[in-house]
Amino acid sequence: MSLEDIAEKMKTRMNGFNHTAKFDFDSDGIMFVDATQSPPEVTFEDKEAEVTLTTSIETFEKILKGEQDPNIAFMMGKLKVSGSMGLALKLNGMLEE
Numbered sequence: 001m002s003l004e005d006i007a008e009k010m011k012t013r014m015n016g017f018n019h020t021a022k023f024d025f026d027s028d029g030i031m032f033v034d035a036t037q038s039p040p041e042v043t044f045e046d047k048e049a050e051v052t053l054t055t056s057i058e059t060f061e062k063i064l065k066g067e068q069d070p071n072i073a074f075m076m077g078k079l080k081v082s083g084s085m086g087l088a089l090k091l092n093g094m095l096e097e
Contacts, residue, residue: 001061003029007042009064013094014040019087022049028057051083051091063095070095 003025010033014021017035024030032049034041053060059078062068070092073079081088 001057001064003031003044003057006057006060006064007031007044010042011040014042017090017094019051019084019090020047020049021087021091022047022052023060024052024054025057025060026054049083051081051087053088053091054080054082066096 006023010023010031014033014035015038017033017040019035021033021035022030023033029044030046032043032045032047034043055063055073055078059068059073063070063073063079068078070079074081
């Protein structure tokens, strides 16, 4: 799954989040989501966000498909969170659809 494919999925899943989030996929790129607007704006710019999730694109793809529990990925060190842990938990439910 490409970064562009993930961005399209995120546009539909971020409705109701009403915050900003950054997804750092290391060498595969960065995706910034501004869900304070409707529809959510998704860019590949490195902007300041309220919460940042850092993981591999492979792990994130598994989370989106429901093949990887984000909580387990976090405990195993496959997913790192910076910023608001409360927002990370809110994202947890939105990503697992």
